[in-house]
Amino acid sequence: AQSVAQPEDQVNVAEGNPLTVKCTYSVSGNPYLFWYVQYPNRGLQFLLKYITGDNLVKGSYGFEAEFNKSQTSFHLKKPSALVSDSALYFCAVRDMAGADKLIFGTGTRLQVFP
Amino acid sequence: DADVTQTPRNRITKTGKRIMLECSQTKGHDRMYWYRQDPGLGLRLIYYSFDVKDINKGEISDGYSVSRQAQAKFSLSLESAIPNQTALYFCATSDPKWQIKDEQFFGPGTRLTVL
Numbered sequence: 001a002q003s004v005a006q007p008e009d010q011v012n013v014a015e016g017n018p019l020t021v022k023c024t025y026s027v028s029g030n031p032y033l034f035w036y037v038q039y040p041n042r043g044l045q046f047l048l049k050y051i052t053g054d055n056l057v058k059g060s061y062g063f064e065a066e067f068n069k070s071q072t073s074f075h076l077k078k079p080s081a082l083v084s085d086s087a088l089y090f091c092a093v094r095d096m097a098g099a100d101k102l103i104f105g106t107g108t109r110l111q112v113f114p
Numbered sequence: 115d116a117d118v119t120q121t122p123r124n125r126i127t128k129t130g131k132r133i134m135l136e137c138s139q140t141k142g143h144d145r146m147y148w149y150r151q152d153p154g155l156g157l158r159l160i161y162y163s164f165d166v167k168d169i170n171k172g173e174i175s176d177g178y179s180v181s182r183q184a185q186a187k188f189s190l191s192l193e194s195a196i197p198n199q200t201a202l203y204f205c206a207t208s209d210p211k212w213q214i215k216d217e218q219f220f221g222p223g224t225r226l227t228v229l
Contacts (some may be wrong), residue, residue, distance in 0.1 A: 009154070042219030043204055044157070045119070089155060101172075102218060104149075106156040 002027045004074075004091045005107040013081045014113050021076040021108045023091030032094035033074040035065055036103065039087045047089075047094045050074060061085070118221035120205050124215045127195050135190045135224050137205030137228040145208045147218065148172075148180060150201040157204065163188055195228040204225075209216045 003026045013019045025031050032051050036044040048059025054065045065076045076089060088107050095101040118139045127133050137146065148160040149172075159172030161180040169180060177199060181189045192199055202225050206218040 041222070043206075043222050044218075046219070047218045049217070076194065101162065104157040106154055 002031075002093045002095055002103050004018065004033075004093045004103060004105040006049060006089075006091055008108050009106075009111045010111060012111045012113065016080050017084050019078050019081040019085070019110065019112070021089050021091075021110060022075045023060065023094070023105060024072050024074065025074060025091075025093050026072065027093055030094075031074075033091040034094070035059065035074075035076050036090045036092060037061075037087050037106075038090065038107075040109075044090060045064045047076070064079055081110075083112045086110055086112045115208045117128050118181060118207055118222040120203075120224050122224060123222065124205060124225045128228065128229050129196055133192050133195055133226070135192075135203055135205075135226070137188045137190070139188075139205075139221075141205045141207055141209070141219060142185070143207035143209040143219070144185060145183070145210070147160075147206040147208075148178075148188065148208065149204045150174070150199075151165045151223075152201050160190065160203075168170050181223055192226075192228075195226075200228045201228060209210055 005024045034049045035047040038044045048057050050057045050067045060063045063078050088109050090107050091105040092102040117212045123135045132155045137161050144165045147162040149157040151157050158174050163169050166182050179191045204223050205221040
């Protein structure tokens with residue numbers, strides 16, 4: 001069965017510093033991987049996805065994610081964090097047994113301090 | 115996302131009561147989903163519908179039922195609410211014809227408390 005794991009409940013980073021939010025996956029076959037962000041009192045918003053091609057995927061708000069097949073990872077990154085990036089981040093994988101179904105990780109809360 | 119609306123936004127109810135959460139969308143998408151979010155558990159799929167005549171159980175459908183009244187409307191019912199159904203509930207939509215066809219568009223959520 002497909003799954004994703006987010007090993008960190010919370011990540012703290014100072015504004016201006018680079019940030020990384022970790023995600024590892026377990027799938028049979030080629031994975032379709034996603035990152036979503038949830039701001040306070042809002043629904044989830046799509047950030048980016050990886051299907052195939054370049055291992056570095058660029059998304060919204062200056063975020064990018066690096067797909068690493070050998071490490072089965074899909075970490076979310078940003079070169080310079082903003083306080084406004086503080087939110088809950090979810091990694092997800094497409095359920096290959098059912099089209100358009102996503103399996104979400106448990107979420108990582110990112111806190112960016114001024 | 116204003117294109118996906120949920121009502122009510124907050125609801126407090128008592129154990130044993132039947133309640134309905136409603137979702138409407140103006141995106142014209144065929145596919146709709148209901149998730150619940152619990153701290154430390156992420157989002158879990160309750161039910162999904164790929165068109166008006168297609169309803170499917172998700173990961174945690176026990177204790178819930180759904181109705182797809184129209185392409186734009188997808189309701190979630192708790193037949194007899196219990197305290198462990200206290201959670202944040204999200205509706206989402208997607209469209210296989212959309213450029214990023216796996217992208218799901220989420221409503222703002224309904225916070226449900228069962229006493």
